[in-house]
Amino acid sequence: MDPHPPAESPLPNSAADLLRVALFAAERHKNQRRKDAEASPYINHPLTVANILANEGGVGDAVVLFAALLHDTIEDTATTWEELEAEFGREVTSVVLEVSDDTTLPAAERKRLQVQHAPKASERAKLVKIADKIANLRDLSHRPPAGWRLSRKQDYFDWAKAVVDGLRGINPALEAAFDAEYAKRPRDA
Numbered sequence: 001m002d003p004h005p006p007a008e009s010p011l012p013n014s015a016a017d018l019l020r021v022a023l024f025a026a027e028r029h030k031n032q033r034r035k036d037a038e039a040s041p042y043i044n045h046p047l048t049v050a051n052i053l054a055n056e057g058g059v060g061d062a063v064v065l066f067a068a069l070l071h072d073t074i075e076d077t078a079t080t081w082e083e084l085e086a087e088f089g090r091e092v093t094s095v096v097l098e099v100s101d102d103t104t105l106p107a108a109e110r111k112r113l114q115v116q117h118a119p120k121a122s123e124r125a126k127l128v129k130i131a132d133k134i135a136n137l138r139d140l141s142h143r144p145p146a147g148w149r150l151s152r153k154q155d156y157f158d159w160a161k162a163v164v165d166g167l168r169g170i171n172p173a174l175e176a177a178f179d180a181e182y183a184k185r186p187r188d189a
């Protein structure tokens with residue numbers, strides 16, 4: 001049996017396939033670190049996003065879980081969409097592309113476009129995006145980036161809420177988890 005199914009067909013939902021996707025993401029993110037004070041390995045983030053989907057959102061769709069593991073590969077590494085499609089198929093790649101920012105644009109424009117595009121995203125992309133925002137708010141609450149002032153944290157929480165408000169209506173459990181994290185928004189002293 002070929003361990004690398006052809007790109008035309010979606011990957012089967014097996015533990016072996018999930019591990020293959022996770023290893024690909026780990027390899028692509030191997031020299032990256034999160035912005036927290038501990039500079040934790042970047043791969044922790046996509047693993048957390050996939051875990052939130054599976055264990056808090058009850059998502060069992062392999063395409064969504066694979067896309068969650070790969071969601072930052074195009075945006076934050078040298079990985080191309082063609083590579084992803086050849087390895088993991090069109091469906092997974094399509095979701096990854098939907099949740100990837102155009103890094104040639106200024107940060108403020110990328111953030112504005114995330115809010116604008118959220119309601120138009122596919123259901124699969126919405127699931128990945130909500131879980132990504134949950135993971136980011138948790139990191140901001142527990143392991144904030146070094147040097148982030150209170151106002152910057154508050155701005156991020158508010159922007160994440162604006163994005164998620166456009167994603168609502170697809171997974172009540174994930175939406176409740178996001179709301180619980182947003183309720184922890186840092187307050188002025």
